Amino acid sequence: MVKIIQTSGRRKTAIARATLQAGTGVVRFNNQVIDFIEPKLLRLKLQEPLFFAKKVADKLNISIKTHGGGYLGQIEAARLAMARGLVVYDKKLEKTFLDYDRHLLVADIRRKEQRKPNDSKARAKRQKSYR
Secondary structure (H helix, E strand, O other), rough: OOEEEEEEEOOOOEEEEEEEEEEEOEEEOOOHHHHHHOOOOHHHHHHHHHOOOHHOOEEEEEEEEEEEOOOHHHHHHHHHHHHHHHHOOOOOOHHHHHHOOOOOOOOOOOOOOOOOOOOOOOOOOOOOOOO
């Protein structure tokens, strides 16, 4: 029986779907091998869950597809989806991930505040100037 794990992650308007299945440790991000992702800083951010789950990740092929948002939002959504999938595969990783960075498993729910009617900015109320 081939065990396939599918998880998702969101960050702002970016959505990532991760598929984990038994394999040789190949990680792909939008059909591109993870080693070729530029800039290097984003690649390292995406690889963070793999550093903590090296033994588990070497036995899995991970494919991540993202859409929406910008580069950083997509990377953070993919990181969240990958970490959630690794935890489903091996429950022992949950404490490690939470101790390192809570955002590996818990989504950041902050969004852009909506613009108010008859105003150019997203602000609760205009300040008055009585001078």
